Amino acid sequence: MSESTSHSDIRMRGFLNRKSVKEAQDWCDAQSTPLPSDVIPLRDAHRRVLAADVVSPIDVPPFDRSAMDGFALIAEDTFGASDYNNLRFTVVGSSFPGDGFSRTVENGQAIRIMTGAPIPDGANAVIPVEYSNVEQQGKTEQLLICESTSPGKHIGRQGEDILAGQVILEKGRSLRPQDLGVMASVGLNEITVHRKPNVTLLVTGNELVSPGTPLEKHQIYDANSFVLRSLVARDGGELVSQIYVPDDEQKLKSLLQSVDTDVVLLSGGSSVGQEDHGPQLVAKLGELPFHGISMRPSSPAGMGKIGNILVFLLPGNPVSCLCAYDFFAGRAIRQLGSRHPEWPYQRQSFELNSKIASVVGRLDYCRIRIVDGNATPISVGGASILSSTTRANGFTIIPEDSEGLPAGETVDVFLYDEPGQYISPDGTL
């Protein structure tokens, strides 16, 4: 044991007891109150989360407009028109989008009008071009109408989409493409969203080398930082710095004392090895209410706080790292950004084609491959086999109170691929 060993140091002794996934998630939820707001340009707002209700300052459309290409006229003038009684109108002008007809339409007159163009004063209906017949008579055009129309026909009324003063989008909403369109349509070019949680990634491990560099004896390539970087972005966080840290207690300590992001992800060194300084340091500099979780993989995961900074200890084994991030850190990052905590994966039910063994008291993250439309468990263990998560199409969760599942059982699979991007060989997805 090193000299810095304190009473609670469990290095080279093992976890005395583990806490449940639910307790750890509840802690994450309690710690992750949405961050304050930021004003950003509307064009950058896709997938950001509204921090305030959006109220429209104007009516949309801001004037009555034509819903069709055709002719604006007075509806009552068309009453009685039929195939046997064509009625004639004199075309006296045009209304284009952005360039309306400036006078008032009178009985017997028609105005050539385009979709989106303002309805001229006096007119109250539009005859679509498809139902129009135009004759040239000397210098004037005559519109022949063979069917009556009614007031308001083919007119988009002022405010029919949005009324001034109306709440158009509510706070807490993760913005879709069309939400940006609606905010643009009321003239907003800046909006108030929750600040993105910013994240520091500390990658520990003397054995790690960045890809692209030749390996020396006993070295391996860093994989976790590439996984975590993408996951943080997916969850609406912003990775502001990534630092390789040697297994040196002092260096890690001074880094942990100097970070000022909302979240720190510490990859590697989370367990009970002699070089695992993270847990002791977080406990000393702040608090470490969770270290050791009843789950597989990721049981050496931990989480705590230094000041207001959430610190997640992610095991160095890459499957454990991915899994611990997804169960805890991602959940916290999503909630700091005011997103829903739920899994950001599509869920679909499949029938298991072989059994999954588990033990009561431990939750299992079981990778699943879809084969012939059925769920095939890949492995519950193998925390170091990252390729198991690339062979898998997703995962299922075996809860703590289960001893496992027999073949033939239906399971909920969380699919790793984005909607539309996974097609199983038999086309069932």
Place this chain on the structure above:
Amino acid sequence: MSESTSHSDIRMRGFLNRKSVKEAQDWCDAQSTPLPSDVIPLRDAHRRVLAADVVSPIDVPPFDRSAMDGFALIAEDTFGASDYNNLRFTVVGSSFPGDGFSRTVENGQAIRIMTGAPIPDGANAVIPVEYSNVEQQGKTEQLLICESTSPGKHIGRQGEDILAGQVILEKGRSLRPQDLGVMASVGLNEITVHRKPNVTLLVTGNELVSPGTPLEKHQIYDANSFVLRSLVARDGGELVSQIYVPDDEQKLKSLLQSVDTDVVLLSGGSSVGQEDHGPQLVAKLGELPFHGISMRPSSPAGMGKIGNILVFLLPGNPVSCLCAYDFFAGRAIRQLGSRHPEWPYQRQSFELNSKIASVVGRLDYCRIRIVDGNATPISVGGASILSSTTRANGFTIIPEDSEGLPAGETVDVFLYDEPGQYISPDGTL
């Protein structure tokens, strides 16, 4: 009619006949062969699509390593150990990640070892720290073993994750976070992906003003460019330029002649109005096999080619614009990037709580709001009411051969929100 009217000009006359959605989608599919490849840094590869199989140049792990914190020793030395027959080993050194034990382990010796550290020569098993008992005897440490272990126990074998020469990921794959991890773990820092389809967005309409500017008489705010910008990014495209074009045939013509992106989206001016120059120009400068589609909304949509550039005519009405993008342009952009053409939305079944009317021969894009766990149709028409797509949770498609659906029918709803980001009021999603 303007003087430039040619034989096929349908401006101010209406569509003579419309083609089916399926014909138009088939055309999109046939035109959208995956773009050539690009080499990019691994760290930027999330959601990019592999253009070549990835073969590992190394074994992962590159050496036998410990899967646990504990002690490495010769398994056969532990045979016969029990609670009543503790066996003693002398701890003669350590193996740390990146810094192995340099000598050979002999009978009766043990090496303190950390997870991920190389297994020293001679040793063939690891006893986890949780099952170890260490006694200090003078200057040496003695490990007491009360249970036998077997050769290979708690050792991660060289190549157990990946073997040199193995295909680790296949071309055509949209890369997940863990895929980046696997490529990093074999030392790759650059990979070959399909080039992103680049897109020019031309926004037409004299009435349009950019949000943030005061509206003058008869003006409205541009909403479509904000929607399209986000959709292009979602589908893996890159919007390289966005230009407001006045309703001026010459200006639009010279722009269409000068663009050099893979795709042009022309928003507005796609129909049969007098100011709708797009269709004629695309037909003149290239080909316009589709103009007028049997669907609602978006029937004035069109698509064609100028040289090798795919041009999509998107109606100016914002719901039509969104819908025409999603049915045709997005499908093409995804396939140019070698993605699957399928809808990039989660799909879920719901029961309709009121009927949807449609007509045979026309496909309907029907917005759906989920109310008390059931699907409520919002509106099939209302192409100008963009707020219908923000009130909706998704949409369902009424196929061409259907007259509509009665209440109580089960429909597939494509959900606008990303997985995990929509929770219905009753918690069913």
